[in-house]
Amino acid sequence: MIIKKVAKHKLIFQKRLQQKNTLQSISKIENNTLQLVLKAFKLAKNNSFSKEDITAFKRCEAYRDTLINNDSIINYEIFGINDTATVSEICNKAASKQKWCHFLYNIAKELTKATVLEIGTNLGISGTYLLEAIKGKNSFFTTMEGLPQLCEIASKQFETITTPDNFKVVQGLYDITFPEVMKNERKYNLIFIDGNHKKEPTLQYFNVIKLNIKSPAIFVFDDIYWSDAMKDAWSIIKNDPSVNFTIDLYEQGIVIIDTNENIKNKHFSLHLSY
Template sequence: MLHIIKSYLKFLWHSKNEHAVHSPFVFNLLTKCFYDKKSKPEYSILKNYRKSLLQNKNFIEVTDFGAGSRVFKSNKRQISKIASTAGISSKRAELLFRVTRYFEPKNILEIGTSLGLATSALALGYPKAKLITLEGCPETANVAKNQLTEFDCKNVENVVTEFESYFEDLQLRLKTETENFNLIYFDGNHSKKATLAYFELLLPTIDNDSVWIFDDIHWSAEMEEAWEIIKNHSKVIVTIDTFQWGFVFFRREQKKEHFTIRA
């Protein structure tokens, strides 16, 4: 917790808004997407999705393959508690919805479904997209699948798998065919080793307009190290640090720049 407080204070010191941005691409993203305050009809669906989970008092047995939880001491967890403590916030769900609507990605990959709070934002953001969401825990994935069906998120393919197994299969497919993801949301394992491994394994799937979003880049000192390595990678051209998320862009026509933005 002390690490996050220190990191946030540092972030506040260095962060800017759109007035300090000279990149047209980033300026437009901020003004037309990040800072868009207009209400959207889909926001009420996202709120009802969350409300439904917060009212669900059932318990599930969670299989955790990631960096673990700072809140839960047991793997038997109440769905309402997971939604209130471990799920994406309402504000960030709405931002994720806007980002998806702004870029209109045809193929989306989400690493870490959890209860599907972020999944619903991705699905509603661009209903024409094909959205694959990966979850290692069968019981959590089942809750998410039922929720997504109930709230009419029809463009979602729920895949229950250990992430490494999925990526191994993907590597085999990439040897004989091209597969691109236009947007990837990384929220499955908040460790340096896993984050960098997923980053390298998925690089063959990028195109010039791909958007990658890394959750919890300031979760720990190791995650901050991973973020710095990603920023300095030769294929990464533009990054935006919003503290909670790290946005990565591969646009070859841009000059290499890193932004720290209040969103």
């Protein structure tokens, strides 16, 4: 465990040392989607937000606060696990951190017409930020979650932000629901994958979703250094021939596929937050 932590901080330190040069290199590339992600990164890194954004963030974090104080019991029977956890425990352990939610919000807000797919609803904190970013913009948000109790909690929260015709919470085991979601005619341009931290499912999601995108599209993979298997998955994904740009943020990996871009497999590393 200690060796792993040392390796993590060494890698992040290297990213931080090279950050200025990396930002300059990215800024020189004339690709609108890459520049959109760069703008979202800088805004989150520097906390440069409008009053509208700050107000939206306060609403999102107020929701997080209600979850932290919620002792309702969630069971994992659907996964064949005889275990339970409180909403508060799940929120503290698995919910997206505020800085990363700001980054995701910034990306979604910059998209002209966002069609968002999230794999891993959890309690709906990242979904809350995404819906705040795209509401009123002729956009749509689809999110997938296995646990029915979490779907219910998230759905109720989402309805406080927008009407049900602007989002869909898909409940069920991913082996069943993912193929069904992919059958619809919707094409996605922002995909947040945070529901299964295993190599094969991660690769499957990417390989199938990339055939159902609205180019240019942005993929956000969470926990790319979660395990050696996830590091392998990230390496395979970033070198896929359809990929134009990637940004390794350690906690997350950003992939851009733009069918009108000639540059392929151009990789960058930045540091946003611990």
